[in-house]
Amino acid sequence: MQNKGEEFKLRFDVFEGIFDQVRNTPLAIISIAGPFRKGKSFMLNLLLHYLMEGQSSDVYKDKKAKIRNIFNWRGGVERTTVGIEITNKPIMVKDKSGKRVAVFFMDTQGMFDHKTTGKGCSAIFAMSTLLSSMQIYNLSGHIQEDHLQYLEIFTNYARYAVEQKQHANASTCPFQGLMFLLRNWEMADYDFGQKGGVEYLATVMEEHLQENVSVRQNMSNSFSDIGCTLMPHPGNNVARRKTAINNNIELSDIDEEFLDEVNKLAKYLFNQESLIVKKLDGITITGEGLIELAIEYAKILSSGEVPKVVSMLQANLKAQFIQFIRQLETEYEEFMDQQVML
C-alpha cells in the first residue's frame, strides 16, 4: 500500500498470495503493536528463531547462532498495508488434537509516532487486532493509564469493524488473545514471566476510579484471554546496538535471563496446549476465510466514515501535548529557581 495521507488500503494481491498457501489450514496469527523503538521487531525475530530452529528448549543455547533479522530487513516478510508486515511463509505447528496449524507473525509500525495520523494509527492497530489470534501489546516499563486508554480507542475501532459486518455477537468477546509484554521490567516485587505478569496485571485491573473502570471493562469484554509477561532487560549489547547492525546479533550478545524468558514465552505461544487458533464467533478461520475477512475489514477501515473514537484519540493527544508543555514549563521554572538560589 502506498502511504497517501490517511488512506488505509490492503494490498489484496500480496495478502492473497500469502494466505492462499494455507487455504484450508487453521491459523495462529501473532501480532505485536505498541510504541516504536521498544523492541517489537527484535522480539518477533527471536520468536521466529524458536519456530525455525525446531521448537525445543535448546534453541537459545547455541551461543554462536545468529538471529535472522527478518523483520527489520523485510527479507521473508511482505508489507500488506501501510504499517503492517506479515511473514510470507507459514510455519507449521500442531494444536491440542494434533491438527496442523499455520503460524504467521505480524509486525506493526508507525503507531504513536508523529507522522501517523489518528485515523492511520487506529486503522493499523484495529487491523492487527481483527486479523490476529494473539495481539501482543509491547510496552516499556509498567502499564500506564494512557496505554489502556489507547488500547480502548483502538479496540473500539476494531469492534466497530466487526459490528459493521454483523459478526458481533453481544454475548461473546470478538477477539481472543491479548498479551501485555512489559519490557525492561525493574520492579522486584513481581517475578519475571507470566506468573509475575498476571499478579501485576491484577493490581492494574483493580483500579476503582470511575473514569478508569470502563477502560478495563471494555478490555475484558473484547478479549477472551488476557495475559501479561514481564521481561528483563536484554543487556547493553542489545540496547545500545543500532538497528542497522542488529543483523549480526548472536545469542551470546543477549543476556541469559532475557533468553530464558523469551523461551518461556515462545513455549506458551506455540505449545499444543496453549496455542490459540484464530476463530471468529467460535468458528475456526482458515487461510481462505482470513482473505475474505481482511478484504471486508479493509473496506470498512478505509471508508470515509470515521468513528467517533478517532476524534477522541486526537483530543487525547492534544491533552497530552498540553500536559507535556506544562511539565516543561514547570521544569524550566524549577531550574531557574535553583539557578537563582545558587
Ligand code: GDP
Ligand atoms: P521496534 O521499533 O519496537 O520494532 O523496535 P526494534 O525491534 O527495532 O528495536 C529498537 C532498538 O531497541 C534496537 O536497537 C534493539 O536492539 C533494542 N531493543 C530490543 N529489545 C529491547 C529491550 O527489551 N530492551 C531495550 N532496552 N532495548 C531493546
Ligand code: MG
Ligand atoms: Mg519494528
